[in-house]
Amino acid sequence: MKKIFILLVLVVASNFGINAANDNIKVNVIGKGKDIIFLPGFACPGSVWFQVVDSLKQNYKCHVVSYPQYGKRIPGEDNWFEDLCEYVKLYVEENNLSNFTIVGHSMGGNIAMRLNLEDSERFKNLIIVESLPCTGALMNPNYKSEDIDITKPANIGVLESDDKTYHAIANQMANFMVKSPEYKEKIASYIIDTDRKTYVYGYTELLKGDLREDIKDIKGDILVLGAGFPSVDQIKWVYESQYQAMPEKTIEYAEGSMHFIMFDKPLWLIDKINQYLSKKTN
Numbered sequence: 001m002k003k004i005f006i007l008l009v010l011v012v013a014s015n016f017g018i019n020a021a022n023d024n025i026k027v028n029v030i031g032k033g034k035d036i037i038f039l040p041g042f043a044c045p046g047s048v049w050f051q052v053v054d055s056l057k058q059n060y061k062c063h064v065v066s067y068p069q070y071g072k073r074i075p076g077e078d079n080w081f082e083d084l085c086e087y088v089k090l091y092v093e094e095n096n097l098s099n100f101t102i103v104g105h106s107m108g109g110n111i112a113m114r115l116n117l118e119d120s121e122r123f124k125n126l127i128i129v130e131s132l133p134c135t136g137a138l139m140n141p142n143y144k145s146e147d148i149d150i151t152k153p154a155n156i157g158v159l160e161s162d163d164k165t166y167h168a169i170a171n172q173m174a175n176f177m178v179k180s181p182e183y184k185e186k187i188a189s190y191i192i193d194t195d196r197k198t199y200v201y202g203y204t205e206l207l208k209g210d211l212r213e214d215i216k217d218i219k220g221d222i223l224v225l226g227a228g229f230p231s232v233d234q235i236k237w238v239y240e241s242q243y244q245a246m247p248e249k250t251i252e253y254a255e256g257s258m259h260f261i262m263f264d265k266p267l268w269l270i271d272k273i274n275q276y277l278s279k280k281t282n
């Protein structure tokens with residue numbers, strides 16, 4: 001139980017659920033003005049952005065994405081993350097979007113970075129919120145992608161745990177993700193409602209991802225926003241080491257915030273996004 005819980009806390013990076021079985025992303029378009037694409041974290045509904053979007057919708061056209069691979073559908077072991085990147089890219093192409101900004105939380109930030117690496121001219125404006133190029137390296141300083149496998153005992157333990165144990169894990173995880181009791185309950189419900197196999201296969205694939213060397217080729221205007229809990233001094237080294245290879249970026253920290261900055265520090269996050277966007281209009 002302890003090993004299962006430690007694994008989940010370290011790898012969660014927004015591992016929360018939404019039930020859907022579509023073959024493509026769902027996008028809610030809200031507001032008017034210059035385009036912003038909001039990408040949530042793994043298994044997280046697009047509605048996590050509601051406070052931010054509500055503040056921006058008067059001046060910006062917000063494309064709020066929700067991902068498809070939840071509920072009954074099990075993600076592929078080899079190309080699930082790449083499929084999500086492709087879905088976002090196709091949405092941009094089909095809607096003829098240009099000079100837009102992507103705001104990506106956790107896995108959404110990883111998608112944004114991957115798209116920039118494929119096409120830095122189109123995907124050049126990125127706000128990366130609480131996302132690391134290699135989440136798996138948090139678990140093990142000797143991290144190797146090939147060592148991560150769905151058959152590991154911790155993964156099997158989650159798959160085979162009874163509902164009572166799984167609910168306890170979900171509630172404990174929520175305690176490490178956000179401060180507000182209201183949002184802790186909401187986050188726990190996302191986890192509980194997620195199809196178990198989809199959850200485990202999905203975060204296992206994410207842990208295998210490592211962009212730490214690739215980000216040397218990222219180009220554009222990149223703002224990275226990290227959560228400063230328990231303190232900025234304790235968090236800063238993680239971001240500086242993981243983003244070391246990225247040539248041009250600005251990194252700022254939300255003092256006292258846990259992983260869900262949009263819930264713990266919504267006004268701070270909205271202010272940082274507005275500052276970034278204002279540079280595009282001046």
